[in-house]
Each structure stands twice: as C-alpha cells, then as structure tokens.
Amino acid sequence: MTSPSARRALDGIPVYKPGKSAADENYKLSSNENPYGPLPGVMERAAGQLGRINRYPDAGMTVLYDALGAKFKLSPDHFAAGTGSVAVLFALLNAHCEAGDEIIYAWRSFEAYPIAADLTGATTTRVPLRDDATHDLDAMAAAITDRTRVVLVCTPNNPTGPIVKQADLEAFLAKVPAGVIVVVDEAYVEFVRDPDAADGLALLAAHDNVVVLRTFSKAYGLAGLRVGYAIAQPAVAESIRKATAPFSVTDLAQAAAVASLDSEAELTARVESIVKEREVMLAALRGQGWDVPEAQGNFVWLPLGDDAMEFAAACDPVSVRPFAGDGVRISVGDPAVNAEFVALAAAWREVH
Known part of the structure; x- marks a missing residue:
C-alpha cells in the first residue's frame, strides 16, 4: 500500500x-x-475579550496596527502581524522565496531560520559567525548571488548575544542589490544598551528592501499569546499579510498587545x-x-x-x-x- x-x-x-x-x-x-x-492593565483588557470568543478575531488587526502606527509614527499599512515574529518570518519567506532562490543567514543564529528557509524549497547558505560570535557581514555580502532573495540578520544574535553595529549594517546594505530583502530581526531590541547598535527603523527609512521584525514575546512578556510583527514598506508588508493565515492573531492577543503598548x-x-x-x-x-x-x-x-x-x-x-x-x-x-x-x-x- x-x-x-x-x-x-x-x-x-x-x-x-x-x-x-x-x-x-x-x-x-x-x-x-x-x-x-x-504588564499593568493587560490581564483586564485581554479578559474583556473572553465573552466574545464565539466570534472570529479582527482579521485586519485594525486596532493593533493603529497602535503600532502611533508608536512608530508610521501608517498602518507598514505592518504585518502574526503568531510571533517567527510566524511572520515564515510568511515573509513563503511570499518571496521558492525553489531556485537563495536565502542567506549567519550561523549559529535563531534555530527556526533553517526550518523557515528550507520549507520554501529555496537553497540556503549559512555563513559562519566570527570568532567573537558576531555576524561576518563581509562574508554574507560575498555570498549574495543573482538568485538571492532574502538575507536574515539577527541583532542581538540569538543565541550568542552580540549586536550588529549600525555602521557595519549600513555598509552591508550598500552592497546588497535593491531586489534582495534584508530582514533585521530585532526580537530583543528593548534589551540593547550598545549605542553603536543597528537601528532597524532608521535603516527601513533609508532602504526600501529592509524589513524589521519585532515581537511582544520577550520584553513585553506575552510569549504565551504569540504576537509578533514586521515593519516594512507597504508593498512588502502587504505581501506578508497575503501569506499569513486569516484570523491568526486572536482578539485576546491583540488586546493584550495594545494594552502593553500603553504601559x-x-x-x-x-x-x-x-x-x-x-x-x-x-x-x-x-x-x-x-x-x-x-x-x-x-x-x-x-x-x-x-x-x-x-x-x-x-x-x-x-x-x-x-x-x-x-x-x-x-x-x-x-x-x-x-x-x-x-x-x-x-x-x-x-x-x-
């Protein structure tokens, strides 16, 4: 059989x-x-959604995108949310990569990168970290070919800890073709204290091919509710939203995320x-x-x-x-x- x-x-x-x-x-x-x-107020705001769990969530995540837009001073069409930033990454790669394409990332880095990348059918290139556990951006730039579609940069790097510096990432972006997306994964950005650290939002303002990943799981303490998001140029954000399953972020999770932003x-x-x-x-x-x-x-x-x-x-x-x-x-x-x-x-x- x-x-x-x-x-x-x-x-x-x-x-x-x-x-x-x-x-x-x-x-x-x-x-x-x-x-x-x-955070204060989160439990109450989230609990307020329990009485309507017979209803589907707001698929447009209107309140969440409005709150994020107010925080970052961007229009709501710059955002794409999902069940954690890792799910947003899966959607982004599925939207932009297929068999025959290439995805580049440093290694060792976030353990989900190989899963998300390989699932697209694209070829993946792992560029070893330097001896000090930092990204080797020169080697990553040298690995880019005409088939490369996405490069992943994790800063601070999980699990090793160092950041990528702003000047180094700016120099790297100058070498990257405009058609290649550079994902700046900032899941731990709130904990960064190095003044030379890369600023994903500033890079996004200057480069249409930059996508910034953020999450409510770490600093905001909502790991169990699974809310993460991408900040990107509207066309790229729309592509991520198209590749995201409908109703993926519950109203309870959205309410908790918005309440967290208020604290x-x-x-x-x-x-x-x-x-x-x-x-x-x-x-x-x-x-x-x-x-x-x-x-x-x-x-x-x-x-x-x-x-x-x-x-x-x-x-x-x-x-x-x-x-x-x-x-x-x-x-x-x-x-x-x-x-x-x-x-x-x-x-x-x-x-x-």
Whole structure:
C-alpha cells in the first residue's frame, strides 16, 4: 500500500526544539522568557475579550496596527502581524522565496531560520559567525548571488548575544542589490544598551528592501499569546499579510498587545532590571574565567563546544538551553535562580 508522502523539502528539516521545561517555572532559563508577569492593565483588557470568543478575531488587526502606527509614527499599512515574529518570518519567506532562490543567514543564529528557509524549497547558505560570535557581514555580502532573495540578520544574535553595529549594517546594505530583502530581526531590541547598535527603523527609512521584525514575546512578556510583527514598506508588508493565515492573531492577543503598548513606563523599568541582572551574571561568569561574548539580549552565551550537553545536564535543577557542539544559552530570570546558576557554573569550572 502506498502511503501519503510529504514534500521532499521536509526531509532535511529539523523539528524545532523548545527550551527544556523545569518543575518550577522560575528555574526555566532555557526559553528567553520574561520572568515578570503581564504588564499593568493587560490581564483586564485581554479578559474583556473572553465573552466574545464565539466570534472570529479582527482579521485586519485594525486596532493593533493603529497602535503600532502611533508608536512608530508610521501608517498602518507598514505592518504585518502574526503568531510571533517567527510566524511572520515564515510568511515573509513563503511570499518571496521558492525553489531556485537563495536565502542567506549567519550561523549559529535563531534555530527556526533553517526550518523557515528550507520549507520554501529555496537553497540556503549559512555563513559562519566570527570568532567573537558576531555576524561576518563581509562574508554574507560575498555570498549574495543573482538568485538571492532574502538575507536574515539577527541583532542581538540569538543565541550568542552580540549586536550588529549600525555602521557595519549600513555598509552591508550598500552592497546588497535593491531586489534582495534584508530582514533585521530585532526580537530583543528593548534589551540593547550598545549605542553603536543597528537601528532597524532608521535603516527601513533609508532602504526600501529592509524589513524589521519585532515581537511582544520577550520584553513585553506575552510569549504565551504569540504576537509578533514586521515593519516594512507597504508593498512588502502587504505581501506578508497575503501569506499569513486569516484570523491568526486572536482578539485576546491583540488586546493584550495594545494594552502593553500603553504601559511603556512599567515596561522600561522591568527591562532595565533585566539588563542590570544580565550585567551581574555576565560579570560573575567572566570573573570565573568563562569566555562570554557580548550580551545584548535577555540571555548570555557560553561557548562550550562539545561539552554543551554535559554542562546543561550538570545545571539541574536549573533548565538551560544547550546547542550540541556549540554552546549553552542561559536566559536572565529571577535573580535568586540566576545566582544559583552562576554557582553551578563555578562548580563546573572547578572540575573541568
């Protein structure tokens, strides 16, 4: 009997691996989640939508796009939202890439990039990070051919932590053909403190082929509701919306996102506390002798190589995110749990 078969493109695509859970959620430092609960007013605004869950969501996401437009001083047609910025990326690649095309990204970078890229049927080119865990933009520019349709730039880079500098990205864009989309993935932009970091919105204003990805999952603490968005020139944003499943973002999630935008002062305070705790972790780990790259997200990276899996197991009960053969990413969580992780890291170094 012949069984149904999936597309050949799936043969080499890995299954996305979520961060390892922990018995106590406070000990889960594996998924870059925000340790704080929803911002003030979010629960009430979201709960207000529960009485009408028999109705379809607003497919046009009018209120959300209006709120984003007000925040960024752009017309609503510059936005395309989906169930997290990763879903928006899937839609963008499906809208612009097919078999015969090429997609370029740095590696190691966000684990979903290979899945999203390979699913289109396009050829993918992974450009190795430099020794300091930063993007090698010169090598990425050299990899562009007449078949390249999209280049992905993650800043700060997940899982390694460093940013791409504004001057370097401007120089890179000068080398990129106008028909090639450059995605500036800024999922962790709120945590960036480097004044030289790339400014995706400024680049978008100067280059029609730039697309900026943002999310409510990290700084805003709405990971469970899945709301992310692209900021792009209207024609590109429209192409993403066309490739997005209708009604993908619930009214409950949209209400929570808009309410979050109304709590900027509290957001700033929470993000600043996470940034300060990141610096505490970074200083402690470097003081132990670890070679920790620049950290500009809500996580730190230990380049453990072949020891990554063994180290992760030794961190129990703290759950961290190992990448076999490369390293381990540790999210910034509750200060007490962060301190417990730092102690475990010190114990590891004493015997290795």
